[in-house]
Amino acid sequence: MRRTVVFILVFAVASVVVCVAQGLPPTLEFRHQGLRIEADTLRDRVEMAPIMSLLGGEMTFSASAGVWALSLGENLIQIAPDRRLILVNGELVEAQDPPMTSPTGVAVTLAFLDRHILATFGFHLETFTGGYSIVPGVRFGDTVSIRPITADFGATTTLVLALSRAVSVSVEEIPEGGLAILFENASPQIDAPTPLRSRRVRSLTAGSGRLDVDLAIDVGLLSWNILTNPDRIVLEFGRVPPTPTPAPVRVVEYSGPAPIVIDPGHGGDDTGAIGAPGQMEKDLTLTIARRLTQALRARGYTVRLTRNSDIERALTDRTALANRLEARLFISLHANSSTISSVRGAETYYMSLDDRASDAAAQSTADLENRASGGSSATGSPLDLILWDMAQSEVLNESSRLALAVQGRLNALLNLRDRGVKQAPFVVLTGATMPAVLVEVGFLSNKAERDRLLSPDHQQRLADAIALGIGDFLGGS
Amino acid sequence: MNRRVLWIVCAGVAVALLLAWLLFFRSGRMTPVEEDLPATIAPTPTPAPKQQVVLLFPGRDGLLHPELRQVSLPKESDTRIQVLVEELLAGPTSGLAPVIPYSAELRAVFVGQNNQAYIDLTGPPEPLDGSMTELMLTYGLVNTILLNTEVTAVQLLFDGSQRPTLTGHLDLSRPLVLNKRFISGP
Ligand SMILES: [Zn+2]
Numbered sequence: 001m002r003r004t005v006v007f008i009l010v011f012a013v014a015s016v017v018v019c020v021a022q023g024l025p026p027t028l029e030f031r032h033q034g035l036r037i038e039a040d041t042l043r044d045r046v047e048m049a050p051i052m053s054l055l056g057g058e059m060t061f062s063a064s065a066g067v068w069a070l071s072l073g074e075n076l077i078q079i080a081p082d083r084r085l086i087l088v089n090g091e092l093v094e095a096q097d098p099p100m101t102s103p104t105g106v107a108v109t110l111a112f113l114d115r116h117i118l119a120t121f122g123f124h125l126e127t128f129t130g131g132y133s134i135v136p137g138v139r140f141g142d143t144v145s146i147r148p149i150t151a152d153f154g155a156t157t158t159l160v161l162a163l164s165r166a167v168s169v170s171v172e173e174i175p176e177g178g179l180a181i182l183f184e185n186a187s188p189q190i191d192a193p194t195p196l197r198s199r200r201v202r203s204l205t206a207g208s209g210r211l212d213v214d215l216a217i218d219v220g221l222l223s224w225n226i227l228t229n230p231d232r233i234v235l236e237f238g239r240v241p242p243t244p245t246p247a248p249v250r251v252v253e254y255s256g257p258a259p260i261v262i263d264p265g266h267g268g269d270d271t272g273a274i275g276a277p278g279q280m281e282k283d284l285t286l287t288i289a290r291r292l293t294q295a296l297r298a299r300g301y302t303v304r305l306t307r308n309s310d311i312e313r314a315l316t317d318r319t320a321l322a323n324r325l326e327a328r329l330f331i332s333l334h335a336n337s338s339t340i341s342s343v344r345g346a347e348t349y350y351m352s353l354d355d356r357a358s359d360a361a362a363q364s365t366a367d368l369e370n371r372a373s374g375g376s377s378a379t380g381s382p383l384d385l386i387l388w389d390m391a392q393s394e395v396l397n398e399s400s401r402l403a404l405a406v407q408g409r410l411n412a413l414l415n416l417r418d419r420g421v422k423q424a425p426f427v428v429l430t431g432a433t434m435p436a437v438l439v440e441v442g443f444l445s446n447k448a449e450r451d452r453l454l455s456p457d458h459q460q461r462l463a464d465a466i467a468l469g470i471g472d473f474l475g476g477s
Numbered sequence: 478m479n480r481r482v483l484w485i486v487c488a489g490v491a492v493a494l495l496l497a498w499l500l501f502f503r504s505g506r507m508t509p510v511e512e513d514l515p516a517t518i519a520p521t522p523t524p525a526p527k528q529q530v531v532l533l534f535p536g537r538d539g540l541l542h543p544e545l546r547q548v549s550l551p552k553e554s555d556t557r558i559q560v561l562v563e564e565l566l567a568g569p570t571s572g573l574a575p576v577i578p579y580s581a582e583l584r585a586v587f588v589g590q591n592n593q594a595y596i597d598l599t600g601p602p603e604p605l606d607g608s609m610t611e612l613m614l615t616y617g618l619v620n621t622i623l624l625n626t627e628v629t630a631v632q633l634l635f636d637g638s639q640r641p642t643l644t645g646h647l648d649l650s651r652p653l654v655l656n657k658r659f660i661s662g663p
């Protein structure tokens with residue numbers, strides 16, 4: 001239904017906007033392979049009989065069925081007055097504008113003629129002053145609706161174009177920048193539930209048989225693929241050509257306005273772990289967060305804190321802030337505690353999606369986005385889920401790399417007991433749309449480690465180690 | 478006059494509360510009240526057969542380690558969970574740490590129609606801390622129950638109500654499923 005409406009719109013803009021809006025002149029001239037005829041019109045419809053004779057086809061009426069059969073070569077179209085359903089080569093098709101009974105049999109709209117009859121016979125309409133030419137070649141393939149989703153990573157952006165059906169396409173880079181995706185026998189229509197938000201993909205424009213992708217400066221196509229189940233085109237963009245300059249110089253260049261968000265764990269009434277009276281996790285995480293902020297700013301990065309004083313902040317608000325700022329990274333800082341007093345060391349966590357509750361989270365996210373955009377949650381939900389999963393698993397990949405980079409520096413620089421990189425469904429990591437990790441800098445429940453954690457020297461070394469890990473990740477990506 | 482009415486009302490409420498407490502909250506641990514049933518239909522108590530169960534306790538590596546135990550396991554999910562949790566609360570017999578770092582009691586077990594279990598524990602007397610404590614308590618309980626029963630998910634309750642989180646890291650407001658990441662490999 002919606003596809004047909006969209007199609008009609010495109011058609012009207014392309015060729016017959018005046019005719020559809022104001023009705024047709026009493027007769028229209030049609031030309032085909034050097035022949036010409038005048039066809040009578042009936043309001044916004046045109047007689048079918050003269051056009052069939054111009055094409056050299058046959059038009060017969062079955063009185064018992066009340067159906068007109070239009071045939072040309074192997075092709076057979078069966079239409080009936082006032083009925084939307086038509087039979088095209090044995091397949092049922094629903095038309096927006098049904099045919100009408102007319103003095104010479106049956107009359108159809110120009111859109112119907114082009115879309116259902118001429119397209120089946122392998123022709124299309126072209127205008128000239130005072131009439132139409134029927135020329136070989138199908139102009140309007142079936143529309144294909146496209147739902148775009150982008151995911152920005154450290155150095156690349158993935159654009160997923162979810163397709164309503166399989167298509168064949170080719171991709172051409174435009175010399176002035178950007179690229180065009182050319183569709184064979186299909187008219188792309190963008191069906192975007194949410195606005196595109198990407199640092200590298202600026203906009204998408206659907207045209208006749210093509211989709212233009214506008215890219216940010218210095219961004220180019222790295223790869224593209226057509227995938228099935230569900231049908232989609234996946235394109236990856238990044239800086240082209242890759243500069244072989246070593247990382248330390250580039251770091252400053254790379255740091256755009258998107259900030260790194262540092263989250264000092266706990267705060268306010270939520271003290272977090274308590275080492276000894278007055279030694280609280282919430283204070284330690286804020287101190288290290290401030291030192292980390294300085295270390296990162298010195299390297300040219302923009303940094304934002306989820307709290308910069310002793311206040312309580314909901315866990316979900318912390319992640320929401322990072323998402324709203326479209327942060328490059330999210331780093332949550334914590335200090336641990338165990339009932340086993342000998343346990344010590346640092347560990348870095350990233351999100352795990354492997355408990356089934358994550359499906360529910362994805363479902364509700366997809367539903368929320370759908371509702372926010374005014375769409376119904378019933379349409380495209382499974383596809384949304386798959387795409388959400390895809391984007392999430394990409395973010396997870398990046399998060400695991402970030403976790404490894406940070407943990408590697410913590411191990412190397414601090415000679416801490418390596419507790420490794422782990423995955424857990426922590427609330428602050430849930431729903432982060434950028435690489436996100438939670439760093440447990442050590443155990444306040446271990447006497448020796450507590451003493452170290454409370455020394456400013458050690459706090460600075462922790463901050464430096466985490467900053468180096470972040471640099472490794474951003475520079476090397 | 479008013480005072481007498483007040484006394485009667487108070488006494489009535491007190492008796493009702495005591496009865497409710499005896500019937501609903503203590504039934505799990507108390508000897509069931511003997512009912513006067515005709516001898517012919519009195520069930521002969523057949524002790525549940527002993528079975529091997531896997532109990533998970535935290536080690537110093539931040540992972541849960543299995544401890545095998547032979548226990549009499551009833552068939553019904555709720556009583557089965559009760560046995561498992563009581564075994565966990567009794568603590569490890571090897572060098573592992575307790576799953577719950579305070580002396581908790583099991584208040585109630587419910588199993589919903591969708592095979593989701595709700596287990597209600599007494600809350601910690603003072604706030605717990607650390608993500609490790611939270612992970613070990615949560616997945617020690619949840620994984621032990623899921624590994625030994627037909628239940629599909631476990632929702633933890635403390636003092637009869639949901640808690641958004643226990644130490645500020647994990648989301649405990651929803652039922653949780655098996656998470657093998659925190660179980661030590663063989
Ligand atoms: Zn914490």
